[in-house]
Amino acid sequence: MRILKFHKTECGVDFLLNVLSSEEVKGNYINSDPYNTDFFEIIVFKKAAGTLLLNHQKITVSDNTVMFISPFQKRQWKLETDGLDFTVLAFQEDFLNDFFADKVFTYRLLYFYQLVYPLNMPETKENIAKYCELLTEIKAELIAKKIDSVHIIRSLLYYLLQKLNRQYSQKNQLPINKSDNRYAFQYKQLLEVHIKEKQRIEDYTELLNISRISLNKAVKTSFNVTATQLLKQRLLFEIKNYLIHSGLNVSEIANELHFSEPNHLMRFFKTQTGMTTGEFLRDYQNGSY
Incomplete structure (x- = not known):
């Protein structure tokens, strides 16, 4: 591309x-x-x-x-x-x-x-x-x-x-983020950099050197979602991009994103979207997604 x-x-x-x-x-x-x-x-x-x-x-x-x-x-x-x-x-x-x-x-x-x-x-x-x-x-x-x-x-x-x-x-009825809430913005930045290999909250609390409670409070205040929800949103976004643009199959995408098994990726995707990866691609290709 x-x-x-x-x-x-x-x-x-x-x-x-x-x-x-x-x-x-x-x-x-x-x-x-x-x-x-x-x-x-x-x-x-x-x-x-x-x-x-x-x-x-x-x-x-x-x-x-x-x-x-x-x-x-x-x-x-x-x-x-x-x-x-x-x-x-x-x-x-x-x-x-x-x-x-x-x-x-x-x-x-x-x-x-x-x-x-x-x-x-x-x-x-x-x-x-x-x-x-x-x-x-x-x-x-x-x-x-x-x-x-x-x-x-x-x-x-x-x-x-x-x-x-x-x-x-x-x-969009969103709060203007507090300028002193740095951890929330640093977390969002780290997700962009590390989402392919780090998918646990603990990975990011370690990078930020703060507790899970502190990170969750900062993210909730700034983005009105929990730290876990934001991570899942970003991971789902990455999976969709791979499905649409990479030409890789689900097993290869699971490997790229460090899922231990393809089934774990498919289960995560179904939980988040209510559809299988195949159904998502079919709807996308038909222009109905």
Whole structure:
């Protein structure tokens, strides 16, 4: 599968961050071939019609919508070309975490690495215009960099990301995470890194050097699920991706994810979804999942 990588020299910027108009990158969004990237994308659609197949989710793309895509999420666009108008904010995780001097900054944003709630957010025409205005200002500072540009970019970017986070939390009735609840965000970060080989809560309490009770309290406060539930959600997400995209059979997937036996993986999947892996694939291929 094709992987698009962020190269700042090719993008003509000094940061691992860029703002791109639909005219600059339209080819990637009207090409129906599946691919993934090594960077985050926030896509602000003014005009659009079609669908996005993101991992195992089919998402409708329409006018006045914001889309949130995390790195290495498999995607396949099917958009109508007539009238298509959007702006993309693209950046790499390490850059953003360093830019704001917070190693788990991206994990504080509710719309990234989201496993349960929608990855798209309908907005008013007025709010879409405001987001595009902010993105235009950021782009201007990236192109004509001045001695104080880094401070202006940081201010504009922080405001935009947090404004989107507030909107997302309100639309999905989610609490804004407490900024001092680091363990919950570190746990979410560790799940992204280690889910293929670590599937016990004890693995993560050991990495974080905290008790199970402390971890569960932090996760429950921030994400309104238990630490175990979040781990199971992330593991299920990984299994679905393997089933759809890897070409491996269940035994091979079980081996990749360090299940002791394929039956254990199948039992876990059936418990979490109410269907077998075969039923899931059949429904997915028929477009009914």
